[in-house]
Each structure stands twice: as structure tokens, then as C-alpha cells.
Amino acid sequence: MSTTATEPRPAHLADTATGLPIPGEPHFATHEETRRHRKQRLAAALRLFGKYRFGEGISGHISVRDPEHEDRFWVNPFGVSFNRVRVADLICVDSTGRVVSGHHPVNPSAFVIHSQIHELHPGATAAAHAHTPHSRALGALGRLLEPIDQESAAFYGRQVLYGDYEGPSVSLRHGRDIAERLGDNQAILLRHHGLITVGGSLDEAVHWFLTYDSCAQIQLLAQAAGTPQTFTHEQALAAREGFGDEQLGWFSFQLLWDEITAEQPDLLQE
Numbered sequence: 001m002s003t004t005a006t007e008p009r010p011a012h013l014a015d016t017a018t019g020l021p022i023p024g025e026p027h028f029a030t031h032e033e034t035r036r037h038r039k040q041r042l043a044a045a046l047r048l049f050g051k052y053r054f055g056e057g058i059s060g061h062i063s064v065r066d067p068e069h070e071d072r073f074w075v076n077p078f079g080v081s082f083n084r085v086r087v088a089d090l091i092c093v094d095s096t097g098r099v100v101s102g103h104h105p106v107n108p109s110a111f112v113i114h115s116q117i118h119e120l121h122p123g124a125t126a127a128a129h130a131h132t133p134h135s136r137a138l139g140a141l142g143r144l145l146e147p148i149d150q151e152s153a154a155f156y157g158r159q160v161l162y163g164d165y166e167g168p169s170v171s172l173r174h175g176r177d178i179a180e181r182l183g184d185n186q187a188i189l190l191r192h193h194g195l196i197t198v199g200g201s202l203d204e205a206v207h208w209f210l211t212y213d214s215c216a217q218i219q220l221l222a223q224a225a226g227t228p229q230t231f232t233h234e235q236a237l238a239a240r241e242g243f244g245d246e247q248l249g250w251f252s253f254q255l256l257w258d259e260i261t262a263e264q265p266d267l268l269q270e
Contacts, residue, residue, distance in 0.1 A: 022251045025201060031068035036270075038064045038202060041253075042074055042126075043087045043267045044260050045206040049130060050082030051260065052210070059194070060130035061110035064202040065118055071095040073118050077104030086269045095119070112175030117198060120179045126202035128209040134216035135195035144189060145215050147231040148222060152215040153239035154208070154249075156231075159187040186244075187212050203253035204246055210256075 028034045042064050054060055058079060066072040072094045076085050091102030097111045110129075117127045138145075144161050147153040162181050166174055178196070182188045186208050187197045197212060199205030222228040231239060242248070261268065 022247050025250055034067040038067065039074055039087050039090055040268055041202045042090060043085055044257050045202060046076050046082045046085040047260050047264050047267045048256055054130040054132050055082045056131040058107065061107055061114065062128045062206065063114040064126040066092060072100060073114055075106065075110050075114060077102060078107040080104060086267050088270050112172050113178060116175040116179035117182065121198065123200055124198040125200050126205040127196060127198045128205050129194060129196045131194035132213045134213050134220060135189060137220055138216040139189050139191040139193065142191060145219060146228065147236035148219060148228040150239045150243045151211055153231060153236045154244035155187055155212060156236040156240045158185050159189065160185050161189050161191060163191045165192045199249065200246060201250050204249040207249040207253045
């Protein structure tokens with residue numbers, strides 16, 4: 001899939017490791033236009049989480065940084081199903097936990113986790129978290145993804161296991177500890193808890209989440225059937241160059257955006 005460094009790349013292809021004709025992320029003239037775009041993507045991502053049955057009661061949240069006020073982030077409201085969230089339902093929370101826009105309360109766990117991730121990691125425009133069966137099962141085993149295929153290799157050297165459990169994440173100290181342990185990784189698997197992924201855009205962060213959960217399922221199936229054969233270090237790096245490409249991660253979400261907005265156009269109600 002990828003081209004070598006010595007091969008000339010056709011001018012019409014994006015400058016990505018994959019060499020695929022991928023368009024770039026859109027840029028807007030005003031903060032308001034950027035904010036509207038991010039909120040629409042956030043509502044779509046939440047509906048996708050509902051579609052994939054990632055809901056677990058009140059648990060699970062996705063956030064995206066506000067483009068104008070970098071100490072604030074938009075997140076799904078407390079007590080509203082993934083399957084029902086619209087753009088109009090989203091709330092904006094500041095660094096103190098105050099809801100500055102919106103009519104719903106914030107989930108305390110969403111605030112302590114996402115506020116600390118956004119504060120400590122300026123490059124993390126968005127973060128996604130849910131308690132999915134596959135991530136919880138993998139975490140219970142104390143295992144991270146192994147590079148057994150191209151998709152899982154996207155996280156090779158870019159994931160970390162968080163094994164300290166103190167109960168539900170409702171303290172800023174706990175949230176900060178998670179954010180610190182995340183480091184420069186794309187994913188942090190919380191033992192006895194769930195999965196968090198981050199990205200330079202909401203599109204990218206959600207793509208990594210969906211891919212990680214799918215890879216966890218494949219690994220669990222393979223290990224139940226036998227002993228999976230993993231890539232060599234060199235093979236894993238080669239696969240990561242393509243399947244771990246940030247622009248490819250962003251673009252992959254666009255296909256899901258087209259699907260979910262066609263299926264559930266009401267999510268765009270403001």
C-alpha cells in the first residue's frame with residue numbers, strides 16, 4: 001500500500017504515508033464555523049457509538065476542544081442516550097467544570113477525564129471513551145493489542161495499559177493520573193474500566209477508538225482459537241506507517257459520517 005521514500009509521488013496524491021488520494025481536513029474562516037463543524041462531527045460520533053452499541057447506561061463520552069476557548073471542550077450531556085444526542089444537546093464545559101453552553105449537566109467522569117487530557121495534551125483536539133465489551137475483556141487480561149494484523153499495528157508502540165483502579169473516575173487527581181499516563185500515545189486501555197483514544201481531530205480520535213475495539217475483538221477470538229502469529233518489529237513498523245497514518249485516520253471517519261448522517265439526519269438539529 002505504501003510507497004518507498006525513493007519513489008516519486010504523483011502530484012495529485014496527498015502527502016501521506018499511504019500514498020492514497022486523501023483530501024485534507026477542512027479549514028474555516030471563523031471560530032463559529034469551526035465550532036459548528038466540530039459539534040456536528042461530535043453528534044455524529046455519538047450516534048455511531050450508539051449504533052455500535054457502545055452505550056453502557058450513563059457511561060461513555062466523547063469530547064472535542066472548542067476552537068476559540070482552548071480551556072473549554074464540547075461533550076455529550078449527562079443522562080442522554082448516544083442514540084438520541086443531537087447537536088442541540090451538546091454542552092460546553094470550562095476548566096472548572098462549569099457548563100457554559102447547553103441545557104444539560106456534565107457527567108462528572110467526563111469532566112475529570114477529558115479536562116485533564118485536554119489540559120496536559122495540547123495536540124489532543126478530541127478524546128473518546130467508552131466501556132465496550134472487547135476493551136473491557138482485553139483490559140481484564142492485562143494485555144494490550146499485539147501486532148497480529150495491519151489494523152492492530154496502527155497502535156504498535158502507541159498504546160499504554162493503565163492498571164490502577166480506584167473506583168469510578170470522579171476526582172481530578174484520578175483524571176490527571178490517567179492523562180499523565182496517556183503520554184504521547186493514541187490509546188490508553190484502562191484495566192477494569194474501558195478504553196480512551198485521542199487524536200488531532202475528532203474524526204481521527206473516533207476512528208482510532210472504533211479500530212482499537214475491533215482489533216481487541218479479533219485478538220480475543222484469535223487467542224481463544226490458538227496462538228496468533230505476530231508481525232516482526234520491522235513488519236509492525238511498516239504496517240503502522242500506513243494504517244497508523246493520521247490523515248488516513250481522519251479520512252476513514254468521513255465514510256462513517258456519510259453513512260450516519262444519511263441514516264439519522266436528525267442528529268444535525270441545532
